[in-house]
Each structure stands twice: as C-alpha cells, then as structure tokens.
Amino acid sequence: MDLQITLLLGQDGITNGAIYALLSLALVLVFTVTRVIFIPQGEFVAYGALTLASFQAGKTPGTLWLLAGAGIVVALIDLRIALAGGARQRIGRILGWNLGYPAAIFALIFFGKPEGWPLAAQVLLSLALVVPLGPMVYRLAFQPAAEASVLVLLIISVAVHLALVGLGLLFFGAEGSRTPSFSDAALQLGSITVSGQTLWVLGSSLLLIAALYQFFGRTIYGKALRATAINRTGARLMGISTVMAGKLSFLLAAAIGAFSGILIAPITTIYYDTGFLIGLKGFVAAIIGGLASYPVAAAGAVLVGLLEAYSSFWASAFKEVIVFTLIIPVLLWRSLTTHHVEEEE
Amino acid sequence: MKKKLLLATLVCTVTASLAWADINVGVSVSATGPAASLGIPEKNTFALMPTSIAGQKINYIVLDDASDTTKAVTNAKKLTSEDKVDALLGSTTTPNSLAMIDVAAESETPMISMAASSKIIEPMDAKRRWVFKTPQNDAQMAIAIAEHMARAGIKSVAFIGFNDAYGEGWWGEFSKAAEANKIKVVGNERYNRSDQSVTGQVLKLMSANPEAVLIAGSGTPSATPAVGLKEKGYKGIIYQTHGVANNDFLRVGGKDVEGTWLPAGPVLVATQLPDSNPLKKSALEYIAKYEAAYGAGSVSTFGAHAWDAGLLLANAVPIALKKAKPGTKEFRAALRDALEMTKEVHGAHGVFNMSATDHLGFDKRAAVMVKIENNKWKLAQ
Known part of the structure; x- marks a missing residue:
C-alpha cells in the first residue's frame, strides 16, 4: 500500500462519509424532534436517484403515483377532521397541498416532457416529486401515533420502510440505474485525480450542513424545531405546533435523503433497496453522536466512510462486519459514560 | 337452507376436482x-x-x-x-x-x-x-472461461466476486479451472451487491498487476467493479460470468463494459447462431x-x-x-x-x-x- 493508494482510499472514504454525514444529520433531526428512529430515510435516497434516472430514460417514475395516492388519502383524512371540527378555512389549504400540488407535478411531467430538460431542471423536478412524500408519510404513519413510546414509533418505522422498499421494487424494477455526472471536470491534486462529482458531493454536503446550521440558529422555524427537540410539552405550551414540527422535520429529512441519492447516483449504481444500507451506515454515525449531537454524528460519518474504504482494501470480505461492529464499542462507551435519564412521559 | 346450499357447493367442488384431476x-x-x-x-x-x-x-x-x-x-x-x-x-x-x-x-x-x-x-x-x-453448472462455465483465457495466452488473473454463495461458488470452481489451465490467480477479493464503491478492492487487484480480471456477480451489480477498474485506468481484459447476461447490465455498464468477455447460454445470442446450430430454433422460439x-x-x-x-x-x-x-x-x-x-x-x-x-x-x-x-x-x- 503506497501513498497513492492511501490517498485514493481516503478520497473515496471521505466522499462516502459526506453522504453518511448528511443522512446522519437527518436521522438526528428526526429523532430529536419526533422521537422516531427514521429507518425509511434510505428509501428517500433510492427514490430521489431512481426518479431522476426514470426522467432521463424518458419513463414516468412510479413515485408520481405514490405522491398522487398519498395526497388523496391525506386530503380525505384532513378534510374529515376539518369538517368535523368546523375549521372550514383550512379546506383550501388542504386541497391545494394534497391534490393541487401533485396535479401540478403531474401536468408538468406529462406536458413538459422532462426527458429533454437540462440536468439541473430534472434534478429540481425529482426533488419536487419526492420531497413532499416526507411530510405525507409523517401525516399518515406517524402523526396518529405521535405520543406513543419510542418502541412503537420504531415498529411503525420498520413497517413504513418495508412498504416503501416493496413499492420501490414495483416502481423501478429489480435492476439498478446510474445517472450522468453533474460535471466532467476533474481536479489534478499531485499524483491523484479528483473527479468533478466527488467535488460536487463534498461541496454540496458542506453547503447543506452550513445551511442547516443557519436554519436552526437564525430562523423562527429552525428555533421552533430546536425547542420541540429540547422539550415537546414546553414547546407546545409556548404555542409551537408539534404537528408542524414533525412535518417540517420529515420534509427536511426527505429533502436531504433525496438530494443525497441524486448526488451519489453518478458515482454508483442505485437499486430500489440500496437506500437501506446507506441509511444504516448513516445510522451508525448518528449513534456515535448519541442520536443527539450533530457535529459528533458528522465526524462519526466520516469515520465510518474511511473505515469502510480502508477495510475494503485490506479485508474486503469482512467490510460490513468491521463497519457494523464499530457500533458495539461506541454503545458500550456511551452507556458507561452518560447517565441517561428517561424523559418519557 | 343456507347450510344446505353451502354443503351442495362443497360437494360439487370436491367432485369436480376429482373428476378433472388437473x-x-x-x-x-x-x-x-x-x-x-x-x-x-x-x-x-x-x-x-x-x-x-x-x-x-x-x-x-x-x-x-x-x-x-x-x-x-x-x-x-x-x-x-x-x-x-x-x-x-x-x-x-x-x-x-x-x-x-x-x-x-x-x-x-x-x-x-x-x-x-x-x-x-x-x-x-x-x-x-x-x-x-x-x-x-458453475463448473462448466468456469472451465469455458479458463480455457478461453488459456487460448488468449493469459498467464495471471485476479478474481473479484459477490460476498455470498454466488461469489464463493465461483471462486471454488474458477480457482480449480484456472489451475488446470496453468493460469496463476494473483488476487481474490469480495464485494457486496449494494456497495457504493469498490475502490479498495479495485486498487488491491490492480496492485497485483493481473493480465485479466474475472468479476463473479449477477445482474447490474457486476458492472460496479468493471466501472471502477476502467475509472482507475486498468488496461487488461475483463471477464464476467453468465450472471450478467441481461440488457440492464449493458444499460448501466455503458462504455465501461466494452470489450468484456463472458460465457453464456446460446439464447443470449440466438439470432447470431449459425443455422446449423441445433439450439437456434428453440432459443428463438422462446425469445x-x-x-x-x-x-x-x-x-x-x-x-x-x-x-x-x-x-x-x-x-x-x-x-x-x-x-x-x-x-x-x-x-x-x-x-x-x-x-x-x-x-x-x-x-x-x-x-x-x-x-x-x-x-x-x-x-x-x-x-x-x-x-x-x-x-x-x-x-x-
């Protein structure tokens, strides 16, 4: 193993680590705000990438039907509640977001012919299609059980994951897809070449992390999310809607997931079930951060990425074993050093 | 009345299925x-x-x-x-x-x-x-590959396969077939179907400097090492197994799998078979x-x-x-x-x-x- 190999592996590890970092941030966000361990996080990675690939292949992605279907169900439930509660002023909003928005996307895809669009427009359309699924999933699966225990929420989470993977197979088939890279430019750094897509991944990850930092620190919605994360009851007493906080955190998680998928689709082949393993590695990183600390989770993600890259060189057959074994010493150390107080109820 | 009707239906179904015995x-x-x-x-x-x-x-x-x-x-x-x-x-x-x-x-x-x-x-x-x-059988295909390598004058080969029964099975058969054809196996790596990156394995294989690489995977996931090898500038010959023989592999692999060799059932290239081949008719019929x-x-x-x-x-x-x-x-x-x-x-x-x-x-x-x-x-x- 010479210097060049070390550098190449390091580059590979950091690129993957950046994606894991984004996912671990989303997992920490969703957990702190809603106490949901968001296993379906990875499905948004696959949905984002494969939706984009479908546009490029000139196909209508199946996620469109999912968006339309979920929109109709959400609209029906919310309308019933709104009518029963006499809140007629909400009807317009409910119809607009859950029926009008999918209809607009529908029209855009059928009449706009996204096949010939520039890549950036296709990416935006894919995000516009996949990201709203996040809040809809929250509305349908988690909101009715928002006050349940962490374990119940975890079980719901597993169920949603299995349902979404199954739908993914139905929508996109068993074979994978790749998308063209954002730019063909390459950077020559000494003896190694850094591809344009790698720079895109690193740049976008850093930018997103900075944007999230600003969002939590400076905007009223970000502060509301933080307040809910610190104390749900207290936040509610201060007039923060926990339903809004839940939907917002799922929206962000879906956006981060789908965008991560689009970022790595040119580097690797994405399958309908790829997301789970990527999400799981993000989860290992989130655990390193104790499901609470953003910076530690991000650092953990880079560690996971590097560990993965070097172990694939030294002992490729045991790569996953090494990565997932990492969780055991971390959990031991966590349980020995922290005096955790159950906050439940 | 309802019960009688139900019973009658039941009897009918039973006798019907007995009478037909599909x-x-x-x-x-x-x-x-x-x-x-x-x-x-x-x-x-x-x-x-x-x-x-x-x-x-x-x-x-x-x-x-x-x-x-x-x-x-x-x-x-x-x-x-x-x-x-x-x-x-x-x-x-x-x-x-x-x-x-x-x-x-x-x-x-x-x-x-x-x-x-x-x-x-x-x-x-x-x-x-x-x-x-x-x-x-795996063995039959492994022998076909090893013989093809020997005919092409290849002396050293590296192996990368799925980290599961498929990869293990191929490793077992191919290492035997290679030895029988006096080809030296200089590398043996594993990867997972869902891996985002195989850079580590690819670099390790290339450091052994093999004249050919055999990738033992199935479907589109077997394009990943091929793309990785091309990206890192590997110049040797790449072999795949018959597990890749579907059009999705070509779609995902694109220009990076150009020049790849693989053994396959005749049905894959049925239209190109000579008319004298006894399998041409039966293969075309299925297609x-x-x-x-x-x-x-x-x-x-x-x-x-x-x-x-x-x-x-x-x-x-x-x-x-x-x-x-x-x-x-x-x-x-x-x-x-x-x-x-x-x-x-x-x-x-x-x-x-x-x-x-x-x-x-x-x-x-x-x-x-x-x-x-x-x-x-x-x-x-």
Whole structure:
C-alpha cells in the first residue's frame, strides 16, 4: 500500500462519509424532534436517484403515483377532521397541498416532457416529486401515533420502510440505474485525480450542513424545531405546533435523503433497496453522536466512510462486519459514560 | 337452507376436482429481494407456458420466496402438502434450491431447480434422485472461461466476486479451472451487491498487476467493479460470468463494459447462431414468445431457465400419464422416472440428455463465449 493508494482510499472514504454525514444529520433531526428512529430515510435516497434516472430514460417514475395516492388519502383524512371540527378555512389549504400540488407535478411531467430538460431542471423536478412524500408519510404513519413510546414509533418505522422498499421494487424494477455526472471536470491534486462529482458531493454536503446550521440558529422555524427537540410539552405550551414540527422535520429529512441519492447516483449504481444500507451506515454515525449531537454524528460519518474504504482494501470480505461492529464499542462507551435519564412521559 | 346450499357447493367442488384431476405444478421463484432481477423474468415466463399437455390441463401455482431460504422451504411445504403438486419448480437461487431438496425428497415430488450450482444435483444420493436442474453448472462455465483465457495466452488473473454463495461458488470452481489451465490467480477479493464503491478492492487487484480480471456477480451489480477498474485506468481484459447476461447490465455498464468477455447460454445470442446450430430454433422460439408478451428487448437468459424447466415437464408428462393418474404418488414417481429418461430435448440454453447420474445433461453446446461490442452481445467465432 503506497501513498497513492492511501490517498485514493481516503478520497473515496471521505466522499462516502459526506453522504453518511448528511443522512446522519437527518436521522438526528428526526429523532430529536419526533422521537422516531427514521429507518425509511434510505428509501428517500433510492427514490430521489431512481426518479431522476426514470426522467432521463424518458419513463414516468412510479413515485408520481405514490405522491398522487398519498395526497388523496391525506386530503380525505384532513378534510374529515376539518369538517368535523368546523375549521372550514383550512379546506383550501388542504386541497391545494394534497391534490393541487401533485396535479401540478403531474401536468408538468406529462406536458413538459422532462426527458429533454437540462440536468439541473430534472434534478429540481425529482426533488419536487419526492420531497413532499416526507411530510405525507409523517401525516399518515406517524402523526396518529405521535405520543406513543419510542418502541412503537420504531415498529411503525420498520413497517413504513418495508412498504416503501416493496413499492420501490414495483416502481423501478429489480435492476439498478446510474445517472450522468453533474460535471466532467476533474481536479489534478499531485499524483491523484479528483473527479468533478466527488467535488460536487463534498461541496454540496458542506453547503447543506452550513445551511442547516443557519436554519436552526437564525430562523423562527429552525428555533421552533430546536425547542420541540429540547422539550415537546414546553414547546407546545409556548404555542409551537408539534404537528408542524414533525412535518417540517420529515420534509427536511426527505429533502436531504433525496438530494443525497441524486448526488451519489453518478458515482454508483442505485437499486430500489440500496437506500437501506446507506441509511444504516448513516445510522451508525448518528449513534456515535448519541442520536443527539450533530457535529459528533458528522465526524462519526466520516469515520465510518474511511473505515469502510480502508477495510475494503485490506479485508474486503469482512467490510460490513468491521463497519457494523464499530457500533458495539461506541454503545458500550456511551452507556458507561452518560447517565441517561428517561424523559418519557 | 343456507347450510344446505353451502354443503351442495362443497360437494360439487370436491367432485369436480376429482373428476378433472388437473396436473398441478408448484413454483417458487425469488420475485422480490436480492435475486429479483433473476426471479422476475422467471415468473413472467411461467405465464407463457402451455396450459395443457397431452390433453391434461396444467395449473401453475406460482409463489414468491423473496430470495429467502426459510420462505422457499415454507413455499415448498405448502405446495407439496396443501396443493399436492405433481412437480415442484424452483427456486431461483442456489441456497433456496438446496433448502428445498429435503421437502421434495420427503414428499417424493420431482423438483426442477433454476439455480446454477452443481451442488444441487451432485453428488447423486437418495434425496437428489428427485432433483433436476436447467441452468449450466458453475463448473462448466468456469472451465469455458479458463480455457478461453488459456487460448488468449493469459498467464495471471485476479478474481473479484459477490460476498455470498454466488461469489464463493465461483471462486471454488474458477480457482480449480484456472489451475488446470496453468493460469496463476494473483488476487481474490469480495464485494457486496449494494456497495457504493469498490475502490479498495479495485486498487488491491490492480496492485497485483493481473493480465485479466474475472468479476463473479449477477445482474447490474457486476458492472460496479468493471466501472471502477476502467475509472482507475486498468488496461487488461475483463471477464464476467453468465450472471450478467441481461440488457440492464449493458444499460448501466455503458462504455465501461466494452470489450468484456463472458460465457453464456446460446439464447443470449440466438439470432447470431449459425443455422446449423441445433439450439437456434428453440432459443428463438422462446425469445419470440417472451418479447411478444413483454415488449421488444425485454428477454433475459434467466427466464429461459424457467422455460427449459417447462420443456422438460412437457416432455415427461405424457410418458408419466400412461403409467398413473395425476395427483397420486405413483404419478409423481413416474414423472421423476420420465424426467431422468429425458433425451435430446432442445431447450433455449442447451440440449438435455439426462441419466441416473446426471440430472442436468448439458454438453459443450450449452456454453458459448460472448464479447460485448458496441454495447451489444457479440458471439465469438
């Protein structure tokens, strides 16, 4: 193993680590705000990438039907509640977001012919299609059980994951897809070449992390999310809607997931079930951060990425074993050093 | 009144099913899960199979085992005990098929597997008496690759395969075949179907400086190491296994898999076969049927294994019908005997000539070397 190999592996590890970092941030966000361990996080990675690939292949992605279907169900439930509660002023909003928005996307895809669009427009359309699924999933699966225990929420989470993977197979088939890279430019750094897509991944990850930092620190919605994360009851007493906080955190998680998928689709082949393993590695990183600390989770993600890259060189057959074994010493150390107080109820 | 009606209906159904005694064929394929890219075309193929053989109606009961061994066994048990099937077809993968052998032998039901490993039918014993298979053995394909390498004058080769039974099986067969052809194996790496990156493995292989690399994977995931090797500037020859032979592999691999060699069943390049080839007609027939139902370019070699299983049955059922009635133990035994007597059946993948010791019965005609040229499969002359 010479210097060049070390550098190449390091580059590979950091690129993957950046994606894991984004996912671990989303997992920490969703957990702190809603106490949901968001296993379906990875499905948004696959949905984002494969939706984009479908546009490029000139196909209508199946996620469109999912968006339309979920929109109709959400609209029906919310309308019933709104009518029963006499809140007629909400009807317009409910119809607009859950029926009008999918209809607009529908029209855009059928009449706009996204096949010939520039890549950036296709990416935006894919995000516009996949990201709203996040809040809809929250509305349908988690909101009715928002006050349940962490374990119940975890079980719901597993169920949603299995349902979404199954739908993914139905929508996109068993074979994978790749998308063209954002730019063909390459950077020559000494003896190694850094591809344009790698720079895109690193740049976008850093930018997103900075944007999230600003969002939590400076905007009223970000502060509301933080307040809910610190104390749900207290936040509610201060007039923060926990339903809004839940939907917002799922929206962000879906956006981060789908965008991560689009970022790595040119580097690797994405399958309908790829997301789970990527999400799981993000989860290992989130655990390193104790499901609470953003910076530690991000650092953990880079560690996971590097560990993965070097172990694939030294002992490729045991790569996953090494990565997932990492969780055991971390959990031991966590349980020995922290005096955790159950906050439940 | 209602009860009487119900009873009458029940009696009618029972007598009806007794009077007809259709042939029931139980199928377990991996239509979901990691092996779905193989299982889905197999499942599609069963819809094209004849609904009657020698005047007897045939019912196919198709179940999905989700690429899961436990589920495959449950399916096999359900099919043999509840549906009392006369033959068991499946499953898609080697581990699932191996697990189903016990059920087939216990219930004395002939079983035809669509998985590759020779371990399914070898060594022949009391249990494997009931088991047949249609895909070429790993060993046969590994020898085809090693001989091709030897002819091309390749002296050193590196291996990278799936981190599962498929990769392990190929490593076992290929390392033997390479040694027999005096080719030195200088690297042995593993990767996972879902890996985002194989940079580590690729760098390790390249540091051993092999003249050729064999990638043992199936479907689109086997494009990942090929793309990685090209990206890192590997100049040697790349070999793949017949597990990649579907059009999605070409779509995902693009220009990075150009010039790749692989062994495959003749069905992959059926249109390019010379007219003298005995398999051309049977292979083209399957392709025409499949593409008529599922669209041009949709055909894959995996579905053809299921088709061949159907051909074996269609050949054996008339013989067994002369000896016993479907649905009985005697019929299943007669069907097994008839399968073992299969002679000169032209499938999509090869010519079946079975015997008491060989429950596959392929010869060299079942493997051709194929090269990828201009993103198309090209038969090597």
